[in-house]
Amino acid sequence: MSPNTSVSPPNASGQAILVAVGWPYANNHLHAGHLAGAYLPADIFARYQRMRGNRVLMVSGSDSHGTPVTVRAEQEGTTPEDVFQRYHQSFLDTFKGFGISFDLFTSTDTANHIEVTQQLFLQMLEQGDLYEADQELLFDSIAGRFLPDRYVEGICPKCSFDGARGDQCDNCGSTLDALDLINPRSKLSDATPERRKSRHFFLRLTAFTERLMKWIEQPEHRDWRPHVRNFTLGMLREGLIDRSITRDITWGVPIPLEGYESKRIYVWFEAVIGYLSATKEWAATSGNPDGWKAWWTDPAARTVYFIGKDNVPFHTVIWPAMLMSAGGLNLPSDVPANQYVTMSGSKASKSRGGVVWLPDYLERYDPDPFRYALTASMPETNDTDFTWADYVRRNNDELVARWGNLVNRVLTITRRNFDGRVPRAPSTLSPESQALLDRVDGAFDTVGGDYDRVQMRRALAGAIEVAGAANQYLDARAPWQAVKTDRDHAAETLYVAINAISGLITILNPVLPFTTQKAWEYLGHEGKVGIAGWRRTPVLAGTVLPEPGPLYRKLDDSVVAEEEARLGL
Template identity: 40%
Template sequence: MAEQSTDSNKLSAAAGRYTITAALPYTNGPLHIGHLAGVYIPADIYARYLRGIGKDVLFVCGSDEHGVAISMKAKKEGVSPSEIIDKYDDIIRRSFQEFGITFDNYSRTSREIHHKTSQEFFKKLYDQGDFIEETTAQLYDAEAEQFLADRFVIGTCPKCGNEEAYGDQCENCGSSLNATDLIDPKSTLSGAIPTLKETKHWFLPLNKYEDFLTEWILKGHKHDWKPNVYGQCKSWIDGGLEPRAVTRDLDWGIPVPVEGGEGKVLYVWFDAPIGYISSTKEWAAREGKDWEPYWKDKDTKLVHFIGKDNIVFHCIIFPCMLKAEGSYILPENVPANEFLNLEGNKLSTSKNWAVWLHEYLVEFPDMQDVLRYTLTANAPETKDNDFTWKDFQARNNNELVAVFGNFINRVVVLTNKYYDGIVPTPSEFSEIDLETLAALKKFPETIASSIDRYRFREAGQELMNLARLGNKYLADEEPWKVIKEDEARVQTIMFVALQIAASLAVLSEPFLPFTSEKLKNMLNITSATLSDRDSATLSDRSSEAERSRSLSWADVSSKDMLLSSGHQINKAELLFRKVEDYEIQAQLDKLEATKKTNENANAALMPQKDTITFDDFTKLDMRVGTIVQAEKMAKTKKLLVLKVDTGLDTRTIVSGIAESFTPEEVVGKKVTVLINLAPRALRGVDSEGMILMTENADGKLVFVNPDEDGVGNGEGIS
């Protein structure tokens, strides 16, 4: 066993070690397509690709369960923070699993290992004298009896004028803020205007690290970091850095582990990135491995996948923390993406303007790869991009179905039809055959070059170009016609086409993992990494036939033959299905309903009418009644003629509710009736009262009636 471990360590060192992190999602809501496009799909493509070429990869993430967002959600729903994090951790965790995100470990920041790791990290910096301890005046909500940090306060950004900036960050311009920086601040807890109150906190003096950051980022990563990331970092450093608080006055979070820290917790953006380290420790303990090389070995490459709103935390604050601690490596790259919009509007969890992953997985079963492909093809790598359902449909129908799926279906169906599923022996290769096979061998390097530079959109389109190569080759060579005249030529055509199909099965795995698995099953092949291929264990335990079925990324460019003559493939199955117009319309209708709900929620309420006296009010005679009969008034759209039992009598009332209710729906309804309203003729019918109505958030009319049983007709309302 010891000898095997040594071989494994040599292999890791030779292959290269990568620690890949993906931003910890807040457990205050489910995942949406913005999270996927910005962080998790590119991170998963990168991890799958590196594993495929034999690298030692650790891919970690976990639920971020501290911070103000959690507390606010709990207060809003009237439950404890623990209930909130358990609910959304479960939804997020299952969504990741069903969507095929291949984390080696997905942890939680509420776990003991994270609390211990974060407190030890803080304590080491504290003992080294790396913090500044200050008593400062902070915003305080006297009504809520709470200091207002981060999302508990909203106001105008002093840098861009956005009136909805938070106490820690402006999401409009990306500036990191302190709550006291806000203009006209207001508590999000009570709506009150806060006062200033003194409190003690610990600060990380970022200004002490300006020279380090200048050397490391502005000089060291000028040419290999994305322009949007480098530009934001440069703006921060050039503008001068200030000490940043690493503690908060909150009752939810990791307790500050030093004297004087009672009633305070670690700032979520101090403990959250440490979550990558604690997740690594958790993985290592489970797998029986040493965690430290993945964070402390200079030969390890650390890569953070994040959205642009997290650049300052991963490129400025966390590296300063790592530098201060002294034993950790720094990130090799932080390929942050811009934001994804939805149908022309900014994605919003609070406004329900999103495509939620857990809902997509139910509404489009077994279509994970379609969303992966669309979001990769439209990834906001250099600028904000827009997701539309029409584009989703077009990408699926015109590219995945018509190009990739069509090519594979033709190849597998024809191979089974002509040769009972056995790869034929080629005859002489034509010039076009040789050109096609030569072009095929270039794709692994082309795709790898794009992935290595974090250009996943470009890499995904190169994969589709490989499918186009196959589709065009078959369309030009027309084996279904040539078979009538030259069977030997068709054997060569199908042999070449099958090599393209096999290469697609291997190279599509990082982008379309579910499709890749289906295609491998159809072609009766398996995946292999370079490490598998070099491993003595594989050659000792596998038969020659099994090894011949095993293909790696490198094989596509190095082997002259991926599927050998005589190899048996399986029957065809559809890789993709068409997305129909009605499915897209259903999604658009759902978004339209959300938009209407938001408009109604934001609609200005009717201003208060003129003041009346109590005597005026007592003149109104309102009674409980029951609708006993209803019919539509002829030649009108809005009017129903109702018979209402008021307890005193049964009277006719004409009501403009026909667009919201059918006559059948209202019979038997308890209602509130103003019975002493002067009769009024409507379309020749005398209306002898008025039924009280209001509207719900969707703009639908709702009856105002008693919500308790046992209130009889004729009972007065006062």
């Protein structure tokens, strides 16, 4: 069974949990930073919650609009639609390859999304949370066009970084107004833009400062990640300003009013609505059009947003303000945004990409070792660094030698000495045998709690520690020797080790979905890992064990130099 089909069982009766994952701009392939930043933690969280029996809905989609897509189309001499379609397909392939188990990965280029967006736009306009005003904008008189957001670059007024874009500075993370850029230049003609007036719609953010402050200060939001909470509080204390939500472009969601045919609703307002529209799309497709309400109007639901840190203001300020305006919709329960992953200390050459492209990776290696390495160094509280040396070391020392070897040697010794079946253990286990099983069972609570709090590094470290304890147990009792002198002793050891492995497979499954599924089948289990829920599934004496294969490939050290050359190091 494909690990990609990890969806909540139809009879799941637990809590409704929306796993809302950031919408990537469809203007390039995804790289390791995207995976570690949002998709992998979201997938680990979703897989864990499904095994707990919760009603998980994991949604996202391609951000098909916005200047990143149109700028790329103009550079290539093609249409935005062509660019978006190409990378949307690339995203779908990448998610399949890495086992990112979306219930729906759609796009903003759907009739449903346009309808939901326009509806919310009109509702907010009627309530006075949107208003019309003239806006001074940068205009390229050579190209004869306004220069929204990424069409203009210059020096950041906050940190002096040269190369800040009209909407945001990638260096300091500030959201910017293009008019504040120092020495602005047009991306279309390199000209120095002039200022011109244009009529636009504004989001009255100033009206939400107090309500947002009260919301953030609620006790249940105090254990948000400090960098997310502090950034948000900082923004609110500095004071919000009204922001225009429409642009002088023709690629995007049309404004549902006459006289605005040459303008569009802009992405930063529109894309976040995708979480809601995608849920509605999923509900309609699954034959229950009102099904979306379980995640959006039932106050018992939990909504968790997985994004990179550059997207924090859109998810802790702007989207909550829009939801407050709409009324009756659940605000985010948590926004566990990740920091950045640098590649080999950012020494990688920018001109050659300087990143590990996910489609490239999948052409050469298996998905689970990358999921493992990125989880082990996930940038949860600060930026972390990925190196290929670390990847090879973790693959060889931890996956092959510790966890993979545990599974293989236990199954091989058992098959060879006990007629291919799980041996019988005494009715009362020795204290060290019982201690190992207790430790595995206890890890369902501790590691599970870490998954639930989105502390994936800690969760994985805890799980691997238990695998280490199982190895020590095995070494101490040496069943490969005992089998010649004390067969009952060896039988107990192998029975207990197999049952410990069964628990570890479930515990590690959220991080390693492909290889734990294989190991699950090697134990004679059927169906998907964790089919019986978040607990150790017993392997009974007498179970026939199929012949196991290797779970992981040992990698040669030469991989490090090869891959560093690809990074331009």
